[in-house]
Amino acid sequence: MCSGWFWSERGFIFCAGPRAWLALPGKGDCFMAIKSYRILNLLPCVSGGKKLRVVAAFDQEIGDLLPYFNAVLERATYDHVRGTLTTCCYGRPVILSSRHVVIGQLTYPGLAEEILEVLKDFLNRVLEQKDKIAPIYEAKIDPIWQQIFISLPRTNCAACGEQTCMAFALKLWSGEQLPEHCSALEQPEMGKIQALLDEINDPLLP
Ligand code: SF4
Numbered sequence: 001m002c003s004g005w006f007w008s009e010r011g012f013i014f015c016a017g018p019r020a021w022l023a024l025p026g027k028g029d030c031f032m033a034i035k036s037y038r039i040l041n042l043l044p045c046v047s048g049g050k051k052l053r054v055v056a057a058f059d060q061e062i063g064d065l066l067p068y069f070n071a072v073l074e075r076a077t078y079d080h081v082r083g084t085l086t087t088c089c090y091g092r093p094v095i096l097s098s099r100h101v102v103i104g105q106l107t108y109p110g111l112a113e114e115i116l117e118v119l120k121d122f123l124n125r126v127l128e129q130k131d132k133i134a135p136i137y138e139a140k141i142d143p144i145w146q147q148i149f150i151s152l153p154r155t156n157c158a159a160c161g162e163q164t165c166m167a168f169a170l171k172l173w174s175g176e177q178l179p180e181h182c183s184a185l186e187q188p189e190m191g192k193i194q195a196l197l198d199e200i201n202d203p204l205l206p
Helices: 018-022 063-072 109-132 143-151 165-173 189-201
Strands: 037-044 052-058 076-079 084-089 092-097 101-106
Touching: 037 109, 052 109, 063 076, 063 084, 063 092, 063 109, 084 109, 092 109, 101 109, 143 165, 143 189, 165 189
Parallel strands: none
Antiparallel strands: 037 052, 052 101, 076 084, 084 092, 092 101
């Protein structure tokens, strides 16, 4: 099951879903630096099916804040070179960069707005607490992504269309690839990877 947002040992809160979020104490009333977002594109999800992918933008750039998000989110992959932080919200992969937010695996368009509202609240909470958070600038890899990667054949044969198994693992994680596209993947690794993907994608919303 996706574990949602963590503020673990370093932080202040744990949010497993909208109800937990609303129950949090101490939410500031007057400091809401990010006020809005715009949905720029609604596209078919690259993993196929009827799922959707949304590209959106907040009303300000968030690149400088990514190391702070990296510090408070346990389930995240942070690429300090590309300036992206990949995590999940309600079981959907979310990629944050300075100017854009990409949300994948959406089952209906309204879910993007629900997730963007949660993200906006989360980003504002980080802004509020920024002085108390030690930013982490180093790259970080989500442990589930790591487990997916080590379950792949790791021959970098490129038969799946990706240059490396590492790239394929990242796309599996973010819902842009499917395990069956790796022709060298056999059981029990196939089952293990599917179970890991189910863990990411298990929705928190009813
Ligand atoms: S087909 Fe499988 S083994 Fe080959 S590069 Fe892709 S993930 Fe790696």
